Structures are given as C-alpha cells and as structure tokens.
Amino acid sequence: MRHILDHKLFNIRLGFIILCLYWLALFTGTHLPGDSVPSTGHHDKVQHFLAYFGLAVLCSLVIWPSPFAAQPSLAQQNQSPGEPNRPSPMKSLRRWFQGSLWRSSWLISVVLISYGAIDEITQAFSPGRSPEWGDFLADALGVISGLLVCFCVCSLCIGLVSCFAKPEQKCQGDTENRQPPASVPLD
Template sequence: MVQFLNSRLFKILFVIACLAIFTMSLMPGKQLPKGLPWDKALHFIGYAGLAFLARMGSKKHPSWQIVIGCILFSLLIEILQQFIPKRGFEWWDMMANSVGVFFGVFIAIPIKAFLKKRKIMATD
C-alpha cells in the first residue's frame, strides 16, 4: 500500500501555508475581504494549522523549535505590517498566533503517533 501521508507532503503543505499567511497578512488593510469572522479567531486558526503542518512534517526538529520558529515567523509578519497601509503591529494578534501555534503542535503530536502506529503515515 502506498502511503500518501508522509513528512514530505506535510512539508509542502507547510510551505504553501507560510506563503498564504505571509501574503494575506501583508495585504493593505483596504484590500482585506469584508465580512470576515472575528479577526483573532483567524489568527488562531491560521497559526494552529501552520504549526500542525510543521510538526507533522518534521522528523528532526523537536516541538519547542517548531513553536519558537512559528512564533518568530508571526513576529516578523507583525513587524512588517507596520509598513503596510492600514495595518500595524498588534499584541493581541501575537497572542492569538502564539496560542494557535501551541495548540497546533499539541494536537499534532498524538495524531502523528497514531497515524504512524496504524501505518497510515510513512515513518520515512
């Protein structure tokens, strides 16, 4: 049986997620879609997904390195937003991003172990 779930797939999805978050985060404020749900929920979901993909795709890096890397990525984006029209650095965004990162890593650990145990995900 070919196992399509492997670290390479998750790495590709992680890069796509990074590009999507980077692009959406650095759009000028007036170009953002109207009628979005609560802003902080989007931050939480985006960074939870990013950290989840990073944990699922990593064979070498411990979880603490993934958490720090994702939070630093979030910090970089928040700093860059200061230079974008109608955007700016927000501590509450950083908080939502960071909580999302911890959640994403937290749920990825048992899911990855379960998938490997059931031989649904390749051990690489």
C-alpha cells in the same frame, strides 16, 4: 505503506511543498494592504489562531515521522541513491528534529512564534495595517494548540501501533489473559 505527505513531486516531498505554499499564502494574506481586506472585527483573532494552528499542524506533519511507517535505520536515512555514504545536510537536520518529539515541538514552537512576532512587526510597513499584541497572542496560542493536538494524536497513534505491532505481546495495563505469578496457588 508510505504517508501521503512523503510522496514526491519533482523530487521534493509533497508535505514540504504544501507547507511552503500554505506559509506563502499566510504571509501574503497578512501583508495585503488594509483597505483590500474585508473587516472582520473581533473575528480577526480567531483567524490568526486558526491560521497559526494550521501552520503548526503542517510543520509537525512534515517534520515528525509517521507513527505508522516503518522507520528506516540511521544508515538508510543518510543514504542517497547514487552516493551510499554521503549524508545530506537536509536529511541530517531533519533527523536531528526527529530525535525527540519534545525537542522538535519546542523548536517548531520557537520558530513559528518568532515568525508570528516578525509577521506582526512587518505589518506596520503595509498600508492600512498595524501590529497588535492581541494578534500576536492569537498566533502564539494557535501554534501551541496545534502542536499539543498533534503531539497527543501522535502519542496515541504510537501507542496504538506498539499495541498491535506484536500480537503475541500484550500492552501494558492489559489485564485480560494475564497469568498469575507462579507462587500463587490456583484453586
């Protein structure tokens, strides 16, 4: 079963298209002139948090492999339909990101928090806007929270998939139907 974000539109993964559109909307929204945006007061920090939370979730959904999908072998990941043994730079980069959830989480957080800092700095060039440390902090907390939620959900899903993948093997910690050691006499 293919993940919904793995479907393609014009030979581009749908998840990547959604991520780019969201990121473009985020950039546009944070750089509109200050007088064209309604004042939200202290709710501005909540909006920053939620916007970057969503960005982190989308990035992790696009970059991390689906725990429910059968993972292709290394040769299949690099194989293009017309060119069997020629690795694509984007596929190699994506495979490197997927090497470890911790590594990709760290890299996503560095990229998105850096983007949040650049986003706040460049707001100084928009009329009626000014950079704020509070906004940057809300951006960073949104990124970290989004990645933590995705990491926990993904880890839980991987655990569930591994438990149900082979019905003849029980999960670790499953004490039901466990046989006693051979040296213990049964009464």
